[in-house]
Every structure is written in C-alpha cells, then in structure tokens.
Amino acid sequence: MHESSPGTPLRYGYVSNGFRDHTIDQMTQVLRRFGYDGVGLTIDPVHIDPFEVRPARLDHIRRLLESRRLAVVVETGARYVLDAFRKHRPSLVSVDAEGRRARIEYYRRAIDIAARLGATCVSLWSGTPQRGVPHDRCWSRLVDGLRTVCDHAHERSIAVAFEPEPGMFIETLAQFRELNERLEHPALKLTLDLGHVAITEKPPF
Numbered sequence: 001m002h003e004s005s006p007g008t009p010l011r012y013g014y015v016s017n018g019f020r021d022h023t024i025d026q027m028t029q030v031l032r033r034f035g036y037d038g039v040g041l042t043i044d045p046v047h048i049d050p051f052e053v054r055p056a057r058l059d060h061i062r063r064l065l066e067s068r069r070l071a072v073v074v075e076t077g078a079r080y081v082l083d084a085f086r087k088h089r090p091s092l093v094s095v096d097a098e099g100r101r102a103r104i105e106y107y108r109r110a111i112d113i114a115a116r117l118g119a120t121c122v123s124l125w126s127g128t129p130q131r132g133v134p135h136d137r138c139w140s141r142l143v144d145g146l147r148t149v150c151d152h153a154h155e156r157s158i159a160v161a162f163e164p165e166p167g168m169f170i171e172t173l174a175q176f177r178e179l180n181e182r183l184e185h186p187a188l189k190l191t192l193d194l195g196h197v198a199i200t201e202k203p204p205f
Contacts, residue, residue: 013038015075020046024061028068038071040123043110044078050109058116065117073161074114074122082106091127092145093138093169100145103127107149114158121159123191124149126170126179138169143182150187163191164200172200 014036019027024047031039041061043050048061065072079087082102090099107124114122129138146160153160164176180188 011037011071013040013071013073015040016042016047017075017077024048025064028064028070031070032068036070038073039065040073040075041117041119042075042078043106043113044081048113050081050106050113053113055116058113062117072114072117072119074110074117074119076107076110076122076124088127092142092149093127093129093133094141095130095133100141104145104148108152111149111153111156111158111160115156119158121161121189122153123161123163125163125165126168128167129169139182142169142179146179146183146188147185150183150185154185154187158187159189160185160187161189161191163193164196165193166196166199171196173197 012035014031016024016027016039019030022030024041027047028039041048045052048058077088082099083089090096090103092100092103094100094103107122110122110124113119126142129135146162150160162170162176162179164170164172170176170179176190
C-alpha cells in the first residue's frame, strides 16, 4: 500500500470500486477475512462523497480501518464525480479554466480526506487531452494545476501518487519522468499499474 524498504514483504490491498454494493463496514470485514493488508478508497458518492462527508464520519472510518488493521490510500478515479455525462472530465488538462479549478478542488478535498483517514497518499492522473489542443498548452495546464495540488499535499504530509494511464496525456513512464523533471516537487510520486505497463511499455519491463 505504500513504498517499502528493501526486504519488506509485499502488502496486498484492494480498491473499493469492487465493493459498490457493500458498505465500508462490510467491505473491511471481507478484506480482513481474506487476508488483505489495506484498501484503496475511491472518493465518490458510493463510499465517501467528497462534497458531503463530515469529519465525524471520516473519524469513524479511520477507527474502523485501524481496528481491522487495514492500511489505506485514497483513489480519485471516480468516473462521473464532476460531470454526469463525460467520464473523467473535467481534468487538469481541460480547456475550460473553471473545469480545471473544479478538478483541483476535488483533489484538494481528497487530500484533506486522506490526511483525516491517516492515509499515506492520494492517487491521480493527468486526464485526456481534448482534440486540437496544442501539446505545450496541455503541459502548461498540467504542471500548473498539479503544482497547486502537490503544494496542498505537501503541507499535509501526503504523497501525490501520479499514475500514467493509457490514452491520457501522460501514459508512459518516459512521460512521467518528463513531468517529474518539469515539476520538481517533493510530494510527487509514482503509481505503477502493472497492467498498464504491459500496454504502454516495451519489454523487458
């Protein structure tokens, strides 16, 4: 669930997207029974609505996770949390400035929730570029928006675990390295989806 030192056993977690018909209490019961070490909680209306959840509810969830010895990270891959009709829109590379601000605010809320839950990181991605938008404009928007997000995360000791995603503006490890060089921020880390690596990278991996 988080960066391990050499020799540390691999820890297994499960993302809450697979438990959309379960409460958090039920989900954590199942994960504990089957030997999982942690959970990736997606911030969406199913389990934790970022625009409605109250501190007391988050404190209850944290106690629940601690009682079942489950580590936690926060996921932000909810498809329609900001737009009922367009998947993963708006994003950090969207043309619309108001949309980009909405995405940044969603990430800020996710970071605050992560800190309250005792999570180690928040996972996110770049978004898909809109047709006809110059490459350099996408880079500028992404770096500017992500810097704001990383600053907020750094203040709360939360890592921003950026995931290269097939079909998005940043989809390869080479592009992530460029992003890391452009941003140069201590809060920026990497989420590595091995299934995506098989799609976007050339062997040997």
